[in-house]
Amino acid sequence: MNENMTHYDTIIIGAGVVGSSIAYHLSEKTSNILVIDRHFPGAGTSGATQAWVWVHTKQPNWYAEFSMYSAEMYPILKKKLVDIEYVRTGGIAPIFDEDKLAKARELVKGQQEKGIEIHLLSKEEALAKEPYLSDQIIAATYSPLDGNVNPMRLNQAYIQAARRRKVTFSFYNPVTQIQRRGRQFVIQTEKETYTAGQLVLAAGTWTPLLAQHLGVQVPVRPVRGQILITEPAPRFLKHTVSGVRQTVNGEVLIGYSKEEAGFAKDTTWDIIGETARFGIKIIPALRRLRLVRAFAGLRAMPRDGLPIIGPVQGVPGLFLAVMHSGVTLSPIAGMLMSEILAGEAPSFPLEPFRLERFHE
Amino acid sequence: MNCGWNRFADEFTIICRCEEVTRGEIETAISQGACTPDDIKRITRCGMGPCQSKTCRMPVMAIIAEFTGRPLSQVASPKARFPLFPVHLEVLATMPNRQNAEVIDILLHAIDNREQTGE
Numbered sequence: 001m002n003e004n005m006t007h008y009d010t011i012i013i014g015a016g017v018v019g020s021s022i023a024y025h026l027s028e029k030t031s032n033i034l035v036i037d038r039h040f041p042g043a044g045t046s047g048a049t050q051a052w053v054w055v056h057t058k059q060p061n062w063y064a065e066f067s068m069y070s071a072e073m074y075p076i077l078k079k080k081l082v083d084i085e086y087v088r089t090g091g092i093a094p095i096f097d098e099d100k101l102a103k104a105r106e107l108v109k110g111q112q113e114k115g116i117e118i119h120l121l122s123k124e125e126a127l128a129k130e131p132y133l134s135d136q137i138i139a140a141t142y143s144p145l146d147g148n149v150n151p152m153r154l155n156q157a158y159i160q161a162a163r164r165r166k167v168t169f170s171f172y173n174p175v176t177q178i179q180r181r182g183r184q185f186v187i188q189t190e191k192e193t194y195t196a197g198q199l200v201l202a203a204g205t206w207t208p209l210l211a212q213h214l215g216v217q218v219p220v221r222p223v224r225g226q227i228l229i230t231e232p233a234p235r236f237l238k239h240t241v242s243g244v245r246q247t248v249n250g251e252v253l254i255g256y257s258k259e260e261a262g263f264a265k266d267t268t269w270d271i272i273g274e275t276a277r278f279g280i281k282i283i284p285a286l287r288r289l290r291l292v293r294a295f296a297g298l299r300a301m302p303r304d305g306l307p308i309i310g311p312v313q314g315v316p317g318l319f320l321a322v323m324h325s326g327v328t329l330s331p332i333a334g335m336l337m338s339e340i341l342a343g344e345a346p347s348f349p350l351e352p353f354r355l356e357r358f359h360e
Numbered sequence: 361m362n363c364g365w366n367r368f369a370d371e372f373t374i375i376c377r378c379e380e381v382t383r384g385e386i387e388t389a390i391s392q393g394a395c396t397p398d399d400i401k402r403i404t405r406c407g408m409g410p411c412q413s414k415t416c417r418m419p420v421m422a423i424i425a426e427f428t429g430r431p432l433s434q435v436a437s438p439k440a441r442f443p444l445f446p447v448h449l450e451v452l453a454t455m456p457n458r459q460n461a462e463v464i465d466i467l468l469h470a471i472d473n474r475e476q477t478g479e
Contacts, residue, residue: 040394042402093467111450112476141467152402169466173394206473231410242466249405253435257463267442271463278463280453280461290446292410307471 008034010341011187011196013175013210016046017151018326019202020158022341027165029342034196035167036189038174038206041155045147045204048265048297049254050227051151051327052240053086056111056118057093058325062352063306065114069348070332071145077331081157084149085248092121092130092144093242094282100260109215118143130239132285148240150248151327158330178213185317191319200343202321204300205263214315215219218308219358220322222263222298227255227281230289237283244283252289253281256341258299267294298303299324307331309353310340320355367420370383375423376416378409391429397421397438413438435448 001140009030012019016038023035041047053071058064076121078086095104104120111118119142126140127133133140155189171193177188180198185199201207205222243256255275272294279286300322302308307323323329336346363478369375371384389403397413397420400406406420407413413420417438427431 034417040396040399040402043398046409048403057467059470060472093470095467096465100468104467104472107471107474109469111378154404170394172395228449228452230449237422256466257461259461268459268461269455269458270459272442273452274457274461274463276452276455277450278465287450290450291443291447292446293412293441294443295441307451356417 005186005193005195007195009196010034010198010200011194012200013184013187013201014038014201014203014207015041015155015169015171016202016204016322016326017155017158017160017330018199018204018323019335020155020162020202021330022321022337023167024158025334025338026341029338031166033162033167034194034356035162035169036173036175036187037171037335040171040247041154041159044206045297045300046155046293046326048091048227049151049187049327050245050255051149051154052245053147053149053328054091054139054240054325055145055328056091056116057107057242060086061110061114063140064111064116065334068116068145068303070329071147073331073335074147074149077089081161082153084157086096086147087248088147088150089240089245090129090142090144092126092133092241092327093141094126094133095139095141096137098138099120101139104139107295108141115142117145117349118151130237132236132242132283133241134282134284136281148245150326152295154327154330160336165243175210178210180214180315182316185318198220198317198319199244200319200321200341204322204326205298207300207320207322212318214318216312216315216318216355218320218322218355219298219303220308221260221302221303222293224257224259224261224264224296224298225255226257226259226267226275226294226296227253228275228291229253229293229295230286231292233289236285241282244286251292252279252286254286263298266296267296282349299336300326307333307353308355309355310350313356366419366426376404376406376409378411379405380417381405381406381416383423386423387427388462390424395424395428396436397424398436400424406440408419408431411455412441
């Protein structure tokens with residue numbers, strides 16, 4: 001390899017909401033940053049999501065607390081970035097069965113102990129808040145912290161803000177080889193070869209393929225979700241209801257399916273039908289709305305469901321930022337990663353998010 | 361063929377009628393690195409409306425061809441998604457579930473998880 005290699009202090013692979021948030025936050029502290037993506041932002045998981053900013057019901061409770069800190073960053077981001085259509089609607093999770101009520105009470109108690117504002121609503125209280133909920137519910141959990149955002153706008157807003165601070169982005173540029181040479185990483189791509197002192201892998205469910213070049217195993221797999229989108233309707237849903245939300249544009253997004261289907265991004269008859277029944281069960285008025293499209297996305301799911309954020313032991317300069325719930329967590333993941341990349345102490349302990357927990 | 365599609369369109373001409381996206385907005389998206397109709401859709405909502413790009417797909421592909429200097433035959437088509445035309449949800453709800461595929465209730469899922477982790 002005698003070709004000219006461009007050097008960057010930090011290279012981030014993956015320009016989804018997580019990678020671009022890291023670039024944006026890091027650009028407030030340091031310079032000379034490159035972000036590489038094999039495709040275009042939004043082509044992967046960041047563009048195939050309901051994009052809830054969701055806190056309550058997350059388990060374990062300390063993880064809900066972590067999600068809350070990230071959700072609390074959204075009102076600030078909304079001021080700092082271009083319009084990302086973030087709305088703090090409050091979130092409602094309806095309960096249909098008596099035997100789940102006692103367990104929901106425990107959940108509410110556990111989350112309140114962590115300082116999360118969450119309430120158990122009676123049927124009447126829930127229907128007063130959200131009149132279009134099914135009258136078959138018997139109760140619901142509610143938190144004012146929950147909301148949603150336009151994920152494509154969020155992704156673009158991070159990128160635009162980072163570009164204004166001189167971060168370089170290279171799209172449609174798949175990485176073909178990563179090597180460690182001395183104190184540097186040599187990253188070969190289809191367009192160019194780069195060197196970097198620090199390398200961040202933020203490629204979601206595709207991260208394990210990149211980490212393999214450096215002999216690092218990352219236990220993350222794709223978990224497919226299928227989502228239905230209706231025609232736009234006048235605003236009738238006030239809240240983000242677990243499984244159903246209405247966009248600023250008026251369309252309703254429905255779905256919370258989980259399938260082990262490898263990297264296949266197809267939609268299927270079974271899940272489309274089941275999702276329609278699920279939506280109508282929770283919000284009966286959806287019956288008369290029309291579906292305009294169905295799509296599937298791949299969650300990046302670590303083996304224990306919790307994020308992997310931080311340095312990799314044994315490979316100095318290598319960092320991972322891979323997680324499910326990248327939309328909810330992208331603000332705090334970007335902030336924490338920017339702190340450690342700039343050599344600062346992280347403002348939230350990263351101990352629970354270490355890669356090494358899987359080997360212990 | 362390329363110039364035929366766009367000869368009468370200036371930057372204010374609406375290309376996507378459903379979402380009212382102009383030629384100017386599409387060109388801006390291309391200048392930011394968008395290469396396909398799906399890339400442009402994610403930035404501008406072009407082709408995201410009720411017709412699902414059945415009206416604007418060719419004009420958009422022609423603008424990409426013109427801008428990038430590629431022949432139209434080498435410009436990607438937008439991904440076609442189910443359904444071909446809008447269908448009421450109550451109709452979809454009658455489809456059988458042959459594989460017992462599951463859509464998960466998020467709260468019950470959280471409760472099950474809690475029982476597993478024992479927190």
